[in-house]
């Protein structure tokens with residue numbers, strides 16, 4: 001495993017991280033969560049990504065049990081705030097009250113005194129941005145959070161925060177990025193690079209599509225995420241015929257290069273210096289091992305051109321933020 005520095009922070013994160021979104025919020029059993037998490041430690045993964053809203057606390061609670069049996073300095077932990085946490089529609093967003101309440105609840109579930117990274121899971125345009133920033137800065141001052149991040153903010157929202165609090169406010173950004181979703185390359189990566197903010201990218205395998213297991217015109221493979229009632233995520237935007245065909249054109253390209261398609265897809269992400277880590281999901285420990293082989297893979301210019309040819313027009317390349325994101329900025 002190789003490690004990269006997160007923005008201007010003192011954190012060295014593994015190039016492959018493990019996330020807990022659909023999988024560890026109820027998608028797989030507790031013993032499988034344990035096996036995947038231990039496989040991650042064995043493979044050198046030190047960066048674990050969760051959110052308060054994953055299973056409304058279930059994913060954090062599952063990891064609280066497992067991670068707290070490891071020395072706290074041996075792992076880097078990220079969680080998020082913003083999503084609706086109960087049936088009360090007011091129980092969401094980025095008001096100072098919500099941030100204060102949710103960080104304490106997350107720390108209790110995660111069985112730790114601090115998280116290394118606290119993300120705004122989306123932007124909240126109903127709250128003055130100055131209020132949100134001050135609340136985030138306060139949880140850092142209190143020692144509950146080491147570094148701050150954002151996920152799926154617009155360029156305007158990121159710039160507004162930097163204009164108020166300076167580029168050191170954030171160490172990390174969390175966009176969707178994969179061979180099929182290249183949207184961050186146009187505007188987000190240049191902005192984050194200019195401000196020394198790293199990217200930890202989500203759904204790097206397009207939720208499993210970039211392993212090649214979903215085939216055009218064929219039934220969904222049994223036991224796979226898209227065949228599961230509990231695990232089909234909202235960003236199934238990438239699941240369409242054009243993308244399925246593009247992925248099948250990638251299969252011989254990976255074979256010719258002597259690597260699995262998943263390894264090629266992850267190495268393709270890690271070719272970018274703006275990316276610190278690819279946050280993978282795993283529904284079984286074998287996937288963790290397979291996905292951590294990537295750290296040694298090198299991609300030649302010829303191979304990158306072959307990838308572009310195989311993908312054709314399939315990838316999303318224009319700037320676009322993900323599901324649930326909102327535009328606009330409110331000021332005091």
Ligand SMILES: NC(=O)c1ccc[n+]([C@@H]2O[C@H](COP(=O)([O-])OP(=O)(O)OC[C@H]3O[C@@H](n4cnc5c(N)ncnc54)[C@H](OP(=O)(O)O)[C@@H]3O)[C@@H](O)[C@H]2O)c1
Nearest residue numbers: 019020021202203204205206207208224225280281283287
């Ligand atoms: N900030 C945000 O808004 C946001 C949004 C989404 C995700 N995230 C973060 O990003 C993390 C990763 O997202 P993701 O789970 O969509 O990532 P992903 O790595 O693109 O997809 C993971 C899924 O692909 C399949 N898979 C993975 N490796 C495989 C392999 N080697 N062979 C075959 N199948 C394989 C597994 O599904 P099956 O085995 O079930 O088919 C696995 O659960 C999340 O856990 C979360 O922490 C953040």
